[in-house]
Amino acid sequence: xxxxxxxxxxxxxxxxxxxxxxxxxxxxxxxxxxxxxxxxxxxxxxxxxxxxxxxxxxxxxxxxxxxxxxxxxxxxxxxxxxxxxxxxxxxxxxxxxxxxxxxxxxxxxxxxxxxxxxxxxxxxxxxxxxxxxxxxxxxxxxxxxxxxxxxxxxxxxxxxxxxxxxxxxxxxxxxxxxxxxxxxxxxxxxxxxxxxxxxxxxx
Amino acid sequence: xxxxxxxxxxxxxxxxxxxxxxxxxxxxxxxxxxxxxxxxxxxxxxxxxxxxxxxxxxxxxxxxxxxxxxxxxxxxxxxxxxxxxxxxxxxxxxxxxxxxxxxxxxxxxxxxxxxxxxxxxxxxxxxxxxxxxxxxxxxxxxxxxxxxxxxxxxxxxxxxxxxxxxxxxxxxxxxxxxxxxxxxxxxxxxxxxxxxxxxxxxxxxxxxxxxxxxxxxxxxxxxxxxxxxxxxxxxxxxxxxxxxxxxxxxxxxxxxxxxxxxxxxxxxxxxxxxxxxxxxxxxxxxxxxxxxxxxxxxxxxxxxxxxxxxxxxxxxxxxxxxxxxxxxxxxxxxxxxxxxxxxxxxxxxxxxxxxxxxxxxxxxxxxxxxxxxxxxxxxxxxxxxx
Numbered sequence: 033x034x035x036x037x038x039x040x041x042x043x044x045x046x047x048x049x050x051x052x053x054x055x056x057x058x059x060x061x062x063x064x065x066x067x068x069x070x071x072x073x074x075x076x077x078x079x080x081x082x083x084x085x086x087x088x089x090x091x092x093x094x095x096x097x098x099x100x101x102x103x104x105x106x107x108x109x110x111x112x113x114x115x116x117x118x119x120x121x122x123x124x125x126x127x128x129x130x131x132x133x134x135x136x137x138x139x140x141x142x143x144x145x146x147x148x149x150x151x152x153x154x155x156x157x158x159x160x161x162x163x164x165x166x167x168x169x170x171x172x173x174x175x176x177x178x179x180x181x182x183x184x185x186x187x188x189x190x191x192x193x194x195x196x197x198x199x200x201x202x203x204x205x206x207x208x209x210x211x212x213x214x215x216x217x218x219x220x221x222x223x224x225x226x227x228x229x230x231x232x233x234x235x
Numbered sequence: 236x237x238x239x240x241x242x243x244x245x246x247x248x249x250x251x252x253x254x255x256x257x258x259x260x261x262x263x264x265x266x267x268x269x270x271x272x273x274x275x276x277x278x279x280x281x282x283x284x285x286x287x288x289x290x291x292x293x294x295x296x297x298x299x300x301x302x303x304x305x306x307x308x309x310x311x312x313x314x315x316x317x318x319x320x321x322x323x324x325x326x327x328x329x330x331x332x333x334x335x336x337x338x339x340x341x342x343x344x345x346x347x348x349x350x351x352x353x354x355x356x357x358x359x360x361x362x363x364x365x366x367x368x369x370x371x372x373x374x375x376x377x378x379x380x381x382x383x384x385x386x387x388x389x390x391x392x393x394x395x396x397x398x399x400x401x402x403x404x405x406x407x408x409x410x411x412x413x414x415x416x417x418x419x420x421x422x423x424x425x426x427x428x429x430x431x432x433x434x435x436x437x438x439x440x441x442x443x444x445x446x447x448x449x450x451x452x453x454x455x456x457x458x459x460x461x462x463x464x465x466x467x468x469x470x471x472x473x474x475x476x477x478x479x480x481x482x483x484x485x486x487x488x489x490x491x492x493x494x495x496x497x498x499x500x501x502x503x504x505x506x507x508x509x510x511x512x513x514x515x516x517x518x519x520x521x522x523x524x525x526x527x528x529x530x531x532x533x534x535x536x537x538x539x540x541x542x543x544x545x546x547x548x549x550x551x552x553x554x555x556x557x558x559x560x561x562x563x564x565x566x567x568x569x570x571x572x573x574x575x576x577x578x579x580x581x582x583x584x585x586x587x588x589x590x591x592x593x594x595x596x597x598x599x600x601x602x603x604x605x606x607x608x609x610x611x612x613x614x615x616x617x618x619x620x621x
Binding site (some may be wrong): 079 | 322326330341342343345360522564565599601605606616617618619620
């Protein structure tokens with residue numbers, strides 16, 4: 033699923049981390065015209081407002097040597113003056129969703145916002161999808177074990193065993209993987225309380 | 236002694252969009268001559284350049300005007316592409332382009348003063364008008380370029396969020412008059428209205444042939460009205476008397492606006508340019524641009540960029556269309572919006588107008604229809620953290 037393209041930034045809050053210069057003034061004025069609330073900070077002052085208060089952060093790619101900062105869960109826009117590999121490496125490591133080449137002009141800012149918000153939303157959607165897939169992947173083994181268990185215990189075929197798991201999951205509104213895990217744990221406990229049976233089976 | 240202001244008029248009086256450029260150039264020239272003969276505190280020194288509608292020639296002209304002639308004020312450009320092409324040179328030389336045409340918006344520049352309508356002053360009032368009439372089924376036809384794409388995008392967003400339907404959408408190459416198939420399709424689909432963003436010959440041919448194609452018993456203007464944001468008096472003359480009436484247009488100026496300034500403007504226009512017919516919205520915007528420039532120089536006391544830029548912020552003049560005020564933030568103009576219906580005589584009957592001037596909103600930030608999920612806060616604030 034593709035998230036909708038964000039076009040209106042009214043009420044969004046932007047943090048601009050850049051030395052006080054003409055470019056920063058142009059950026060701030062244009063962002064305000066676009067309806068954003070703007071907070072300015074100069075990295076030289078050392079002040080670092082908490083990132084979580086903002087919807088988008090502009091940072092100066094030219095300034096600073098900090099390496100890979102922890103990935104942030106908001107759109108980042110790099111302000112790039114020097115196209116030197118050491119500078120650009122930071123832009124890439126921080127996963128900037130868009131960039132603006134200096135000198136900052138009024139044109140290009142709206143583009144960077146649209147691309148950054150949309151790119152960020154897509155990354156988020158993809159990360160959610162990835163998390164769901166990993167969860168399912170991790171649940172594959174328990175499900176196979178649970179199906180085998182049900183086939184053995186209740187004499188079902190594999191389709192009926194899976195259907196039984198799914199029905200149970202839907203009724204209880206939990207992922208089918210969780211139902212499978214519970215069932216296996218339950219089965220293991222039963223086995224442990226009845227060691228003779230287990231031994232008997234092994235023989 | 237008057238303050239001398241060198242100014243260049245940059246209009247393509249030849250080439251594919253010569254007709255509208257001729258109107259714009261005429262409007263600017265009229266204001267310049269008016270100011271120069273008034274014995275007032277400002278005197279223009281006009282030069283002219285004609286890029287002939289060629290993109291390359293716009294860049295050459297900008298270089299010559301700004302580099303060689305060292306002129307700081309240019310009134311001109313009609314198409315957005317020509318404006319975008321010359322803009323970097325205006326930034327480099329810190330000169331001002333006085334851009335006098337309605338356009339699709341999504342731009343602001345410290346080096347441009349925009350005296351034409353922004354999208355919240357043309358397509359948005361039109362969208363609200365058609366929704367208020369209860370017209371729910373739209374057909375979009377346009378020339379294949381940015382003006383049509385962006386206006387259609389805006390109208391589509393507004394209509395679809397109001398449970399309306401776009402029953403068809405077609406783009407034709409600029410200048411194409413191969414319209415039979417698309418007209419047949421429109422007549423078959425029978426939309427409540429047609430949104431037309433065709434320009435030039437394609438538009439004139441469409442208006443004529445669409446009306447001709449009406450089946451027995453259907454009145455095109457009544458049953459399938461054509462609405463647009465660019466239909467002006469010169470186009471009505473080009474369409475001709477048989478098909479020029481009954482179309483809706485959204486504009487900040489029609490020649491039938493009733494103000495004392497417009498009476499005067501129309502009289503001097505008619506005397507000076509009998510061959511050009513009635514003045515169009517873009518002609519008026521060009522006339523306004525030259526007057527705003529003159530007034531800003533007068534207030535600044537000099538034609539220098541910094542002083543003029545400061546003087547123009549919030550500056551208001553009594554234009555033919557009524558009061559026009561330059562917005563200090565985005566350099567566009569606050570103007571009253573109007574919906575007109577064309578008449579057989581080649582003018583417009585004004586159906587509705589905004590009660591007061593509408594603040595320009597080139598990025599459609601403040602239009603309710605485009606508000607997205609985020610909570611509203613008060614006017615944008617600026618904060619500095621130390």
